[in-house]
Amino acid sequence: MTTTREADLPEGGKPLLTTVAIVASCLAFAVIGALQALYGPAIPALRDEYGISPAVAGLSLSAHFVGALLGVLIYHLLRGRLNNRVLLGGSYVLMAAGAAVFAFSPSWALALAGTFVIGLGFGGIDYGLNRLFAIGFGHRSTAMLNLLNGHFGIGAIAGPALIGWLGADCYPEIFVGTGVISLLILVTLGGVAAREPVPAPAGDGLPGGTRVLPIIGVFIGIYVLHVAVETGVGGWEPTHLEAVGYGAATAATATSAYWAAMTIGRFVAVPISLRWSAPSILLVCCAGMAGFLLLAAVPALAPYAYFGVGLMIAPIFPTCLPWLNRAVPGVAGAGAYVIAASMIGGVAFPPLLGAVIGAVEVRAVPLLLFLLAVICGVLSLWLRRNAPDPGGVPGPREPARTDSVPTP
Incomplete structure (x- = not known):
């Protein structure tokens, strides 16, 4: 059992993510960072395999971003009907499925469809985890979000380095590897709160x-x-x-x-x-x-x-x-x-x-x-x-409470 300060909890007093879920989320962001950065280094191999021009090969990243944008919007629209575990789990599965399609596609059109599906999962993970980290740690949310997004950068550096080490021809294996990691993260979703606390109604003015x-x-x-x-x-x-x-x-x-x-x-x-x-x-x-x-x-x-x-x-x-x-x-x-x-x-x-x-x-x-x-x-x-932000960090005259409450 660990302890968490009340000031570090969202309104409602229960943590939205356990320690295991936090670690898994950081790993997930390293994976999506790597995926976004892998398309460019893979272009030479894509051109050889499908006989396409550099501009056409570059459409892989465009399809990814279109999917990611839709993934954000779909996740948001479904939040009221499905809980966080289902939406995040679906996003991980989509990303893994898209990576497999992209890696083993017999045609360029199907490969592009794979990158679009990767993007759908990418967008859901990006939005879903950013939202949970933004509201789930009280005054520490900004620090935790910087930590989460820092791992995106680690993945973005590691992905191209891996292709440089193994060679562009190994891009199918690398994409499949990211899909496998995505599926493994599914086992940690029990540490994610099904629903976050209901926020206070917004007033007409501030x-x-x-x-x-x-x-x-x-x-x-x-x-x-x-x-x-x-x-x-x-x-x-x-x-x-x-x-x-x-x-x-x-x-x-x-x-x-x-x-x-x-x-x-x-x-x-x-x-x-x-x-x-x-x-x-x-x-x-x-x-x-x-x-x-x-x-x-x-x-x-x-x-x-x-x-x-x-x-x-x-x-x-x-x-x-x-x-x-x-x-x-x-x-x-x-x-x-x-x-x-x-x-x-x-x-x-x-x-x-x-x-x-x-x-x-x-x-x-x-x-x-x-x-x-x-x-x-x-x-x-x-x-x-x-839009002043007095709740972002504890003030000098009103320090955060240090009462310990149990964290599951």
Whole structure:
């Protein structure tokens, strides 16, 4: 038997996840991180096997993201009818089934269908676990969400490394392996609460006369913009660095370091989020993101500045989600809206940014992204004023209670 402080529990006093379920959830996020990152390195083998062009092979990731977006929305729509264990279990099964179809498909059309099914499961797991972690740990929810999403980054680094080690031709075995792990996680679902506590009804207004809808809209704006910056740097950093005089190998290494910074930043944010409020963390991250993007416009500093951008972006997604749930506790769909918006931003902004860069020049990449970061910072200031988050961390005059209650 373990003990949990009352301040670390959701309203209702019972934990939503046991220790085993928490560990399994982190493993699940490593798996979905690996899956998302495996498509690119597998493209050479896909081209050889199906006789397709690079552009057609790239449709695998597009089908995955379309499925993921629908997976988020379907999971949300079914929450009122089915419990968390059923929905998460179905998502794991879908991901495993899609991985098997993709690995053993005799045709490219069926392989694409497999990636779509993987995406459906991916979206359900992404939304379902993020939601449970956002509401399930009291003031520790931000720290736990950073921990959870940090494991996504570990998977995103490990997946391509595994293909590099075993060879692209081994992608079927790797995809099947992720499916097997997904099925094994099913045995831990008994440690997930069937239902979360019913939140208090949302009022028509919040402090300062601000209404719920504008708050959700601003959160969506922050999610779309920071994902736009994230994918913009990830997609254009190598091209920008080569344009300002760096070699291809250096540019590739710097880009890998940027993605590693995304993972490091989330683990670093775990202890920070236990001492600082979500509004403060978001404001610092937006300011830091903008500052490092300005430094990236200086060729001599660019590779190091992009690493800093990665560190600053990393905590935004897991920090804002618990804050959103506390700001609009009676709006069950708020989390689904912002997670779906982040996926849309990841798909829509890269081609939009590419079109703008085509009209100017690639050297302008840091400054274009800087403008998005500034807008994100302005929105964070608005939220800080209109959706304060006193429940995020214990205040200095009202420390968290230390009474121990049994945890099953």
